[in-house]
């Protein structure tokens with residue numbers, strides 16, 4: 001049985017004087033107990049809306065959701081004691097210290113004064129927050145706030161943890177630290193639902209990935225399955241002149257496992273390949289023979305963009321542009 | 330690293346609903362007390378501004394406005410009390426809007442806490458600020474010659490009715506803060522509404538001296554009832570002041586009490602319902 005289960009969630013926003021936005025458009029989700037499931041999607045795909053429905057913050061227009069068999073929409077008060085939430089933007093009280101923030105959350109979980117203080121102290125140590133322990137959160141970096149916020153979600157050991165874009169806006173070092181924290185949570189058997197815009201992150205952390213776009217799941221699988229669906233590694237070439245595009249596509253066809261993709265400005269050509277280093281060597285040799293001048297050549301792993309491009313025919317940047325257009329009055 | 334702990338919210342060990350409600354209200358009140366301590370501007374403003382008002386009004390206007398049978402200082406104090414506590418009730422509006430902006434309301438709403446607790450803590454914060462202002466203003470008033478000319482109990486009633494009125498207004502402001510969502514807009518709008526409301530009243534001049542259309546507004550203005558009630562309870566009504574023939578003019582204390590009860594009956598549930606639905610954008 002899945003621990004978190006959502007079926008057919010819809011939520012439509014109708015901003016004044018603008019087209020309605022289908023933030024959720026029949027979203028299905030399931031999170032097995034003791035696993036990390038990721039919701040992967042570009043900005044505006046509906047990730048935050050989905051998390052807010054599951055964490056009792058908003059009521060969907062239709063659909064059902066259960067956590068541990070409890071109906072989220074009918075009995076939100078029974079859901080709140082068993083979940084931990086860290087939203088997209090750190091929800092901490094600026095005027096309280098790190099310690100006071102965590103202590104307050106403990107008291108509001110009704111742990112009692114002594115246990116709340118003890119747990120706050122423990123989390124300060126675990127999350128390396130001693131710097132923020134006795135100073136108001138105001139003035140601390142985004143990474144520090146995020147950690148306090150995540151610690152707040154773990155004041156009780158929740159049965160399921162919701163993390164909405166836990167690393168967006170963090171510097172690379174803080175991101176790695178956050179990954180470590182999340183991994184250690186799961187090694188202890190926690191159930192986690194996290195959202196992200198990065199395939200790499202879902203790949204690093206999640207057992208199961210739901211790719212969503214415009215409020216719907218458009219693909220589901222492990223990171224390997226998703227990457228395999230768009231071919232493994234790819235070779236990407238940046239041309240000095242668009243005149244060489246045809247010749248380049250010709251060469252890439254010989255070694256690629258997919259049809260080469262050409263960017264709008266005709267200067268970037270990409271193809272998926274079975275084995276990156278080998279293919280790159282062969283491609284460069286052939287291009288040299290044809291005197292094709294290159295700005296840049298390299299291998300890269302598939303990104304969310306590649307998955308997106310294959311699944312929807314548009315890139316994540318397009319999807320975002322569309323959302324922005326929809327939002328504009 | 331081990332993040333887990335032996336602590337779990339054990340449903341059977343949880344306290345009953347009443348003690349949870351008291352706990353939650355206390356914890357959110359404590360949060361606002363810490364804020365008052367950490368952001369001293371609020372406290373400085375709430376103590377200095379009333380002192381300034383008392384001094385300005387008593388020394389600038391005392392010689393101009395003649396109150397037969399009494400002094401302008403004695404007359405004005407109830408007005409300054411009323412104006413100060415009315416403005417003191419607006420913190421709840423901007424604070425709720427700010428909490429919404431900061432996303433901390435989302436945190437509270439995902440915790441197993443009472444949905445009224447944040448609002449109770451917030452309005453308690455205003456009540457405390459206003460109590461401090463009242464103390465400061467009364468002390469300053471004594472220094473410049475204001476005297477309570479009623480019994481001790483009546484004077485306590487005077488303080489209570491001022492604080493109660495502001496408390497009711499705090500719930501209205503908290504509700505508006507969650508509707509408007511912008512602390513700046515809430516501040517500006519309440520300024521635009523409350524300034525005329527306190528000035529077109531009997532707070533600073535006897536209502537009889539206002540030109541007829543304003544006088545009509547003043548007579549129906551709840552701030553007038555409040556000021557009249559406070560003036561009566563402190564024994565500061567100038568002798569020989571005519572009492573109007575309307576019921577509210579004859580029973581300002583009762584009118585204020587009924588008004589506050591009505592406001593609380595309407596706005597407490599409205600604010601709690603709004604809190605239970607609202608989320609950051």
Ligand SMILES: Nc1ncnc2c1ncn2[C@@H]1O[C@H](COP(=O)(O)OP(=O)(O)O)[C@@H](O)[C@H]1O
Pocket residue numbers: 013014015021022023041042043044045046047048049050323327610
């Ligand atoms: N309160 C709201 N009012 C109007 N539109 C909203 C609101 N919340 C979300 N949306 C819109 O719904 C869509 C999905 O938003 P969201 O769930 O925040 O996406 P994500 O978290 O994946 O970036 C977006 O187009 C967004 O603009």
Ligand SMILES: [Mg+2]
Pocket residue numbers: 044047048049088164165
């Ligand atoms: Mg989001």
